[in-house]
Amino acid sequence: MERGALTIQEAxxxxxxxxxxxxxxxxxxxxxxxxxxxxYRLYGPAELQxxxxxxxxxxxxxxxxSDVGFALRMQRDQELADAVGAWLLAPAIRPGEVSDSGWLAYEQDKHLQLLAAAGRTRPRHHDIEEETA
Amino acid sequence: MERGALTIQEAxxxxxxxxxxxxxxxxxxxxxxxxxxxxYRLYGPAELQxxxxxxxxxxxxxxxxSDVGFALRMQRDQELADAVGAWLLAPAIRPGEVSDSGWLAYEQDKHLQLLAAAGRTRPRHHDIEEETA
DNA sequence: AGAACCTTCGCATAACTATGGTAAGGTTTG
DNA sequence: CAAACCTTACCATAGTTATGCGAAGGTTCT
Known part of the structure; x- marks a missing residue:
């Protein structure tokens, strides 16, 4: 069997x-x-890493x-990512409205970066590690 | 009780x-x-929407x-978002596997903002409608 | 006052997640 | 060939998610 990739148990x-x-x-x-x-499943360096x-x-x-699985789904389904992103975005922007009882002060997360839809984020040339390969 | 916000049952x-x-x-x-x-919980237009x-x-x-909850976590924890984003990014690429410093490499992908916010539709003035408010 | 809400706390549960086994049957290799 | 792997398929389970229901006790409104 191919050397350079490990079988499931070795992996x-x-x-x-x-x-x-x-x-x-x-x-x-x-x-x-x-x-x-x-x-037989064959795990190469990339998979191992x-x-x-x-x-x-x-x-x-x-x-x-399951969380990472969801992130993967978003990465693959741009529409989903957009929908979720939009939903998350909304709360931040909410000028004067109700509930001003003082205490419920939102922490101003001015930095709601979003994460990733790396889907087509083309130019990232990032290499992987090796193994007993 | 304040009108303009609904109680839990009404909401x-x-x-x-x-x-x-x-x-x-x-x-x-x-x-x-x-x-x-x-x-008493008070749901305003924003919450209702x-x-x-x-x-x-x-x-x-x-x-x-729980999925949306996770997305929310990523939105609030940039570090988490970066980590997940980096992990998701890796698989797609299939350069020719050079290899070296391994994992510290993606550490550099700090600039992978992503995830789709409904962004571009900029002035998507998504207005909240009223209730019995 | 009393009805009709609301609150928190806790019990209950179906469905799913994350894991571990085991069984029946191919594949590799000494 | 036989040991040592691998594969799929299915059983089992602790823990979590998503919901409902009810109890004990404040709050509101009429």
Missing amino acids: AQTTGWSARMLRYIEETGLVVPGRSPSG RLRTLRHLLEEFDVEL | AQTTGWSARMLRYIEETGLVVPGRSPSG RLRTLRHLLEEFDVEL
Whole structure:
């Protein structure tokens, strides 16, 4: 079998996920490895790095796979991203209105940057790490 | 009690949500109404509109409250947004895999603002309509 | 005062998420 | 060939999400 890519168990070891989870993660569409002609999943350097980063992401910011899955959906569905973005945008802009009981003062997040629709964000040439590859 | 803002039950009726859900939605931080001096929740035009839009959003794109909640988190936590954005960015590219400094690389993608706000439709003066207010 | 609201707290639950197993059956390779 | 992998499929479960309902106790309005 091709050397340069790890099988699921090997990948599991070096990434810290269980083989079971790697299959689950594939199901969610977050990291889909290639397959050998006989159907074995083959994790290359890119996938491995991605899996580690994913792990890091979930741990560092108490985020869940489903959350990242949603972000992925937004990245792929511009319309969805627009809709969500618009919804999020609204609250900030709300001049004088009701509820002025003082206390409910919104923190002025003047910096509601938005995140990402990297979809076509063309020019980012960002390389990946390698593995026992 | 102040007129111009609806109490939870009235708000529930005009938005289609149940009072229970309005409390839940408040818990998630998605729509937090003001309060009367005695503690009653007061939903103003903005909140009402927001609740309807939210409903529309969930229905139109099979999205869940927790998903929007996550988007909200990203909007408020730039660091989180950057991390997720960076992670999402990686997969698309397939240069030729050079490799080196690995993960510290994307750290530079600090400028990947993104996610679609309904942005460009600039003057999308989305006015809020009135209620029995 | 009393009806009709509102509040928080807690119980209950169906559906889903995140994981772990196990079984039946191919694939690789020593 | 047989051990050691891999695959899909299905069972199981702790935890979370999304909802509803009811209790105990303030608030409003008529």
